[in-house]
Amino acid sequence: MKIAFSPCPNDTFVFHAWVHGLVPGAPKLDVTYADIDITNGLAASGSGPEILKISYAALPWVLKNYALIPCGGALGRGCGPLVLAKESGDASALSGRRVAVPSERSTAYLLFRLWAAQNVPGGVDEIVVMPFHEIMPAVRDGSIDAGLVIHEARFTYPNYGLSLLTDLGSWWESDTGLPIPLGAIIARRDLDLNRIADWTRASVEYAWANPSASASYVLEHAQELEPKVAQAHIDLYVNSFTRDLGDDGYAAVTSLLTRAADEGLVPQVDAAALRPMPARN
Structure with a gap:
């Protein structure tokens, strides 16, 4: 099989x-x-x-x-995707910006789009699909304004000098009460x-x-x-x-x-x- x-x-x-x-x-x-x-x-x-x-x-x-x-x-619960940036800030920091995502057919992407629709004034400027392992280096190096990351990046993003803009899992759980x-x-x-x-x-x-x-x-x-x-x-x-x-x-x-x-x-x-x-x- x-x-x-x-x-x-x-x-x-x-x-x-x-x-x-x-x-x-x-x-x-x-x-x-x-x-x-x-x-x-x-x-x-x-x-x-x-x-x-x-x-x-x-x-x-x-x-x-x-x-x-x-x-x-x-x-x-407590295991959702993260939105990371080089500098600390809030959702408004993503207005008109370029955001890297690992896939457009992922739960992470759906959560990001649902969250952004509620929280990012005017929306982001561009979604860039990028291999997962390239996202944090791209944000660190400034070629992308923010990145949507999953899995082990929850534990390793500080190694890239990045800041957490939002934990989409926490947002989803508070908004729906669901895992x-x-x-x-x-x-x-x-x-x-x-x-x-x-x-x-x-x-x-x-x-x-x-x-x-x-x-x-x-x-x-x-x-x-x-x-x-x-x-x-x-x-x-x-x-x-x-x-x-x-x-x-x-x-x-x-x-x-x-x-x-x-x-x-x-x-x-x-x-x-x-x-x-x-x-x-």
């Missing part, structure tokens, strides 16, 4: 057991490690792997062929979705029960992150929502996509399409 997910520590931690044949009854996985912008594109093509990790923001374009699996993804939907696990609709959910959940539970088992695998793919940073990344993004989205998780996803659709950022989504799996007893 083919799967594509990012080399980020939370994904390798979650799928370590399944990748290494430690989930009883689960098929062998053929893994593609790719940035989420690439996996978003693979899913949208309709001919991607059977299972993928994508951004929740990309769901409206892929639900015809793929279904949301209610576990294994990244959704939580932040970041990365989703999806599977082709012609598969046994309940079994895929069971295997994914078993891999998560193995990771929690054997936290040191995945250490070398995580660091092998962690893009030179220090072990402490990799562990902080896992602690932040692998949580109870990774085991099961639950009602709050589904409410968060529905709210994000509904708001984004109302702003014309994504196609409208039928909320029922987000929960295609029958309840398990």
Whole structure:
């Protein structure tokens, strides 16, 4: 069975057991490690792997062929994207400015656009899509006025001498009371979705029960992150929502996509399409 997910520590931690044949009854996985912008594109093509990790923001374009699996993804509190600048300031500092983003089909981008619509007078001047690892250096060097960053940048941006303009996760949580939907696990609709959910959940539970088992695998793919940073990344993004989205998780996803659709950022989504799996007893 083919799967594509990012080399980020939370994904390798979650799928370590399944990748290494430690989930009883689960098929062998053929893994593609790719940035989420690439996996978003693979899913949208309709001919991607059977299972993928994508951004929740990309769901409206892929639900015809793929279904949301209610576990294994990244959704939580206190883990949202950040808007960074070289100098400290407030939202007005972005008026008429150029802002770098890692993708236009990402939750981070949707949150930024929803926040900016409420808080940046006149809006930003230009959105520049840039590889994630280039954003902080570009802001530091002054070629971009501000940058939208995710993942381990929460822990490393002070190393670039940058200032925090806003924490979009904190804004989202205060505005909605809901957790932040970041990365989703999806599977082709012609598969046994309940079994895929069971295997994914078993891999998560193995990771929690054997936290040191995945250490070398995580660091092998962690893009030179220090072990402490990799562990902080896992602690932040692998949580109870990774085991099961639950009602709050589904409410968060529905709210994000509904708001984004109302702003014309994504196609409208039928909320029922987000929960295609029958309840398990």
